[in-house]
Amino acid sequence: MLDFNVPPFTGKEFDYIKQAVEERKICGDGRFTKLCSEWMEKRFQVKHALLTTSCTHALEMAAHLTGIGPGDEVILPSYTFCSTADAFVQRGATLVFVDIRPDTMNIDEKLIEDAVTERTKVIAPVHYAGVACAMDEIMDIAKRHGLQVVEDAAQGVDAYYKGRALGTIGDFGCYSFHETKNFSMGEGGAVVFSREDKLEDAEILREKGTDRSKFFRGQIDKYTWVSYGSSYLPSDMNAAYLWAQLELADEIRADRMATYDFYHRELRDLAEKGYLEQPFVPDYAQHNAHMYYIKLKDEPTRAAMIRHLRSCGVHSVFHYVPLHTATAGKKYGRFHGEDRYTTKDSERLLRLPMFYGLKQEERELVAESVRSFFIH
Ligand SMILES: *Cc1c(COP(=O)(O)O)cnc(C)c1O
Numbered sequence: 001m002l003d004f005n006v007p008p009f010t011g012k013e014f015d016y017i018k019q020a021v022e023e024r025k026i027c028g029d030g031r032f033t034k035l036c037s038e039w040m041e042k043r044f045q046v047k048h049a050l051l052t053t054s055c056t057h058a059l060e061m062a063a064h065l066t067g068i069g070p071g072d073e074v075i076l077p078s079y080t081f082c083s084t085a086d087a088f089v090q091r092g093a094t095l096v097f098v099d100i101r102p103d104t105m106n107i108d109e110k111l112i113e114d115a116v117t118e119r120t121k122v123i124a125p126v127h128y129a130g131v132a133c134a135m136d137e138i139m140d141i142a143k144r145h146g147l148q149v150v151e152d153a154a155q156g157v158d159a160y161y162k163g164r165a166l167g168t169i170g171d172f173g174c175y176s177f178h179e180t181k182n183f184s185m186g187e188g189g190a191v192v193f194s195r196e197d198k199l200e201d202a203e204i205l206r207e208k209g210t211d212r213s214k215f216f217r218g219q220i221d222k223y224t225w226v227s228y229g230s231s232y233l234p235s236d237m238n239a240a241y242l243w244a245q246l247e248l249a250d251e252i253r254a255d256r257m258a259t260y261d262f263y264h265r266e267l268r269d270l271a272e273k274g275y276l277e278q279p280f281v282p283d284y285a286q287h288n289a290h291m292y293y294i295k296l297k298d299e300p301t302r303a304a305m306i307r308h309l310r311s312c313g314v315h316s317v318f319h320y321v322p323l324h325t326a327t328a329g330k331k332y333g334r335f336h337g338e339d340r341y342t343t344k345d346s347e348r349l350l351r352l353p354m355f356y357g358l359k360q361e362e363r364e365l366v367a368e369s370v371r372s373f374f375i376h
Pocket residue numbers: 053054055056057080081083084126152154155175176177178187188189
């Protein structure tokens with residue numbers, strides 16, 4: 001059976017983990033954490049990249065740093081992972097879901113402004129599949145209404161909007177290094193931002209409410225508990241695993257892109273004949289081949305396709321069940337406007353195997369198996 005996902009592994013991981021252990025520095029903010037952070041800051045042109053224990057935790061930090069609280073509202077898509085919402089629920093904020101655009105599955109920027117009220121504090125766009133949201137429009141709405149923007153770029157690491165790295169356009173960006181993402185450390189993530197006024201608060205929040213980061217930089221001679229905080233810094237052993245991939249980021253990217261382009265080419269005639277729909281990448285987006293999905297006619301067709309692919313030895317998976325239809329979504333939020341595409345298109349979407357190191361014969365098996373569902 002061809003797996004849907006295999007965690008990225010380049011070969012250097014064991015060596016780097018061994019180094020971290022031998023250097024007797026395995027807690028947070030060691031040498032490998034620094035290498036990863038500096039790499040991100042340079043490549044993504046952002047002032048600060050703080051490694052975290054997950055993207056969920058990066059989102060929690062970002063939500064906290066916006067100052068959003070009970071009675072305030074956050075505008076987000078319903079078609080996303082629950083972590084985007086959880087971070088704001090933790091602050092006591094109310095979720096306001098807005099419909100997606102069917103072409104990219106991203107929040108429809110044209111529907112955001114109508115959902116803004118005097119209580120809105122934050123817009124949280126999600127760059128689905130590493131394809132950028134329409135950030136100029138979103139930032140313009142935020143500016144005109146005095147809102148902050150938290151980008152859920154969990155899937156958008158090393159993807160770009162008009163040349164700017166996803167996650168670096170809004171006030172805060174959140175990355176995931178979970179094993180299902182392009183670069184991994186098992187569980188992990190990062191919060192990135194360029195606002196200097198937020199660095200100290202972010203460091204304190206990440207280090208149990210202490211000013212230990214300043215202490216490590218030699219700026220103060222002892223550290224104390226200065227504010228509320230949690231423990232959001234990952235072990236340097238995890239960072240060592242991640243570093244092995246960031247070093248080879250271009251190779252990982254090219255390999256995933258080759259899979260994406262192969263699927264896209266091979267399935268084009270099926271799309272032209274109307275059997276399925278292929279993903280769309282707007283001109284303003286430079287994606288990172290995080291995902292390859294197809295959209296089928298309806299949910300029963302998708303279920304039949306999943307069974308067919310399994311019988312061909314291919315594991316395919318669907319994705320999010322819209323948050324506003326979930327128990328927690330109903331409890332903590334509301335859907336603003338009409339649900340034209342969120343439910344309908346989430347039920348039609350199917351993700352094909354996509355991971356670093358997928359072999360050419362495996363790519364061919366996937367494409368042939370999709371084809372044989374329609375054409376016998
Ligand atoms: C994976 C993902 C997350 C959560 O990332 P973790 O690192 O597992 O916490 C959040 N949002 C989106 C859109 C994701 O794809």
